[in-house]
Amino acid sequence: MDLADSASLELQAPSAVTKKTAVFRSWILLNHDGVATLLDVDKYAIMRLVEIHARDLRILDPLLSYPSTILGRDKVIVLNLEHIKAIITAEEVLLRDPMDDDLMPVIEELRRRLPIATAAGQGQGEEDTVAQDGESGEEDEFPFEFRALEVVLEAICSFLDARTRELESAAYPALDELTSKISCRNLDKVRKLKGAMTRLTNRVQKIRDELENLLDDDDDMAELYLSRKFAASSSPTSSSCDPKWLHSSPNPDSEIHNISNKTSTTTVEGDNDVEELEMLLEAYFMQIDGTLNKLKTV
Structure with missing residues (x-):
């Protein structure tokens, strides 16, 4: 609406x-x-x-x-x-x-x-226009809901990684101080940092678990294809009306595209194909898993 x-x-x-x-x-x-x-x-x-x-x-x-x-x-x-x-x-x-x-x-x-680029190449030569339109077209064929989802996943993974790095930068000096001198002040400082680290670890673990659960269920992933479901309900018997993104790679600068280079010959065989979304989720699952490993190391 x-x-x-x-x-x-x-x-x-x-x-x-x-x-x-x-x-x-x-x-x-x-x-x-x-x-x-x-x-x-x-x-x-x-x-x-x-x-x-x-x-x-x-x-x-x-x-x-x-x-x-x-x-x-x-x-x-x-x-x-x-x-x-x-x-x-x-x-x-x-x-x-x-x-x-x-x-x-x-x-x-x-x-x-979110906006679809419609003016790529304006004011440039014809060859540059064709080249840039081709690039923007490839990006624009990725469905709106996944462009939005990628921004959210990227933001939350970066946010939690930043909080992890802040704790890391505070934890190691505090541990060094405690090693050199055991005092109530140093013990209390390390205790507070440990509590903060535990809380952050739990938050990161929850995001990781949600991504893992989603990746384990193809039906749940298929439910996220809103544009596909809309196209199917609008024209249930016409495959020619399927949006171009069903058969194309996403944004060439995005996480999912970097991974999909390995499987660039993939074709969609039905509404239950979730490979592109799976690669998107896997990219951020690996990122949040790396953050979790940092916290466990500390």
């Missing part, structure tokens, strides 16, 4: 409401052109806007403790990964609590990478 279809929704800046209300009502919507719109709406408006059930929306409630989740539904992907609480459709992304400082870089990256 496009934002134009929800003209009756109340729109206003989050600063116009109390901080408590803003946590429950404040969302940001980014469309396929990367255009962002602040929404101050209740949960019922969100349910109507993206056709999501209340039980799935509760997963994103900041006051409820839900595990890390990447959940595919009929028309949406529900994501609860640390501070990133999002709903992805085949053409829009909604993020909860857009005023969160940790979420700002994610929003900016989505605004940069």
